[in-house]
Amino acid sequence: EAGVAQSPRYKIIEKRQSVAFWCNPISGHATLYWYQQILGQGPKLLIQFQNNGVVDDSQLPKDRFSAERLKGVDSTLKIQPAKLEDSAVYLCASRSWRVPQVMESGELFFGEGSRLTVL
Amino acid sequence: AQSVTQPDIHITVSEGASLELRCNYSYGATPYLFWYVQSPGQGLQLLLKYFSGDTLVQGIKGFEAEFKRSQSSFNLRKPSVHWSDAAEYFCAVAPNAGNNRKLIWGLGTSLAVNP
Secondary structure, eight states, rough: OOOOOOSSSSEOOTOOOOOOEEEOTTTOOOEEEEEEEOOTTTOEEEEETTEEEEEEESOOOOTTEEOOOOTTSOOEEEEEEOOOOOOOOEEEEEOOOOOOTTTTGGOOOOOEEEEEOOO | OOEEEESSSSSEEETTTEEEEEOOESSSSOOOEEEEETTTTHHHHEEEEEOOOHHHHEEGGEEEEEEEEEEEEEEEEEEEEEGGEEEEEEEEEEEESSOOOOOEEEOOOEEEEEO
């Protein structure tokens, strides 16, 4: 079974530039997450999709971050314009969650992440 | 507010020694509990989880964790550490009721293994 695919693995940009990250979840996984992991910290949930609908984007800085999952499969996370504090690893995860409230129904699988450095 | 505390930021052990990583949580009821491992340059991998039942949980790679309700703890253990266990370890909790089952993460414990 193929895992969660993310690209690019590394990206270096200057502040005020834009960047986009792509994620392809495990086939059949209805739930997709984007996390931000700043060095020395645990992951912070940015947005959660169930199929192509947003379940939780309460911690997404909507003035500069956007995400979409148009066909309910792969997803793109965009940052525009980037700030220095956006330097982090952006992790995508997916889960086969038929019933979102039932955590027992599936494990969270993570991709290897996309490391962003903003200069 | 719910929170997860991993008191040890960094731990160094010798290969073959035993290991215990601490995790304490703050939550009104017994939450769901998880341990994840993150090797350098890799994504997070689930080691083990506790939902209910037996408070001693076995996971992958020889790890186990024990849920202690009285101490609000879910410490991770391994009897004999291997060099390949060097990684970042994260404890996470999630509510076991309600519509918002968001994972709450600790800050992680970095494990170094001396040969």
